[in-house]
Amino acid sequence: MRALYLSANLANAWVLLAVLAGSFVMQFALAEPPCPLCVMQRIAMMMAVLGPCQTLVAAEREGLTPRTIGLGAGIAVLASLLGAAISIRQILLHILPGDPGFGGAAMGYHLYTWAAIAFTCNIAAAGAQLVGLRWFAGAPAAPAPGARTTMAALAVVLVANILSVIAEAGWAWKLPDNPTGYLLFG
Amino acid sequence: MLYALLMLCVLGSLLAAWMGNRAATPLFLLALAATAVAFAADVTTPLTISL
Numbered sequence: 001m002r003a004l005y006l007s008a009n010l011a012n013a014w015v016l017l018a019v020l021a022g023s024f025v026m027q028f029a030l031a032e033p034p035c036p037l038c039v040m041q042r043i044a045m046m047m048a049v050l051g052p053c054q055t056l057v058a059a060e061r062e063g064l065t066p067r068t069i070g071l072g073a074g075i076a077v078l079a080s081l082l083g084a085a086i087s088i089r090q091i092l093l094h095i096l097p098g099d100p101g102f103g104g105a106a107m108g109y110h111l112y113t114w115a116a117i118a119f120t121c122n123i124a125a126a127g128a129q130l131v132g133l134r135w136f137a138g139a140p141a142a143p144a145p146g147a148r149t150t151m152a153a154l155a156v157v158l159v160a161n162i163l164s165v166i167a168e169a170g171w172a173w174k175l176p177d178n179p180t181g182y183l184l185f186g
Numbered sequence: 187m188l189y190a191l192l193m194l195c196v197l198g199s200l201l202a203a204w205m206g207n208r209a210a211t212p213l214f215l216l217a218l219a220a221t222a223v224a225f226a227a228d229v230t231t232p233l234t235i236s237l
Binding site for chain 2: 039043166
């Protein structure tokens with residue numbers, strides 16, 4: 001059961017990392033700098049990845065306990081609730097008939113719609129973890145394969161996004177509402 | 187700069203979790219609260235976007 005639970009956490013983290021990488025690729029492939037709401041959704045998604053990461057690293061250090069599972073699921077739920085609120089706000093901004101929406105679409109939906117779906121699924125996944133707490137908890141501390149690689153991948157995504165947002169905003173405190181380029185480079 | 191600082195806070199939480207430091211959860215909560223405040227400020231500020 002421990003291996004299944006840790007694999008599910010790894011899959012959870014990597015799906016979210018893939019969504020983040022996809023948005024980053026679209027940013028450069030379609031030359032569409034992200035708006036403030038897009039950046040905040042990315043931040044919420046990166047915070048949501050912290051949940052499974054915390055659980056994986058805690059499984060190595062102190063084993064799977066109700067506390068470690070609850071902490072990881074709680075982090076995922078809180079971050080996903082904020083992310084869902086931000087993406088629903090952006091969906092509602094573009095809900096009027098005839099509005100083309102912001103940015104390009106992937107498989108028929110804009111990225112903020114995909115983000116709302118991803119956040120909702122993540123909340124459901126965290127709920128499933130909490131429902132199965134009795135079955136998952138109790139495993140002793142042991143190496144969790146892939147935990148450090150996942151955390152390193154999240155760190156790379158974070159650093160890339162920090163550099164991207166600095167390039168986009170220049171030295172300004174906030175991003176423009178409708179960015180069209182990278183202010184750091186003029 | 188604001189969003190870069192928020193992401194630095196998330197990065198700090200990740201590094202703390204990596205090292206087993208107890209600051210991981212408070213840093214996460216700080217990043218969450220600060221992002222929520224930034225979102226609330228965005229919601230209550232009139233948009234300058236052209237539709």
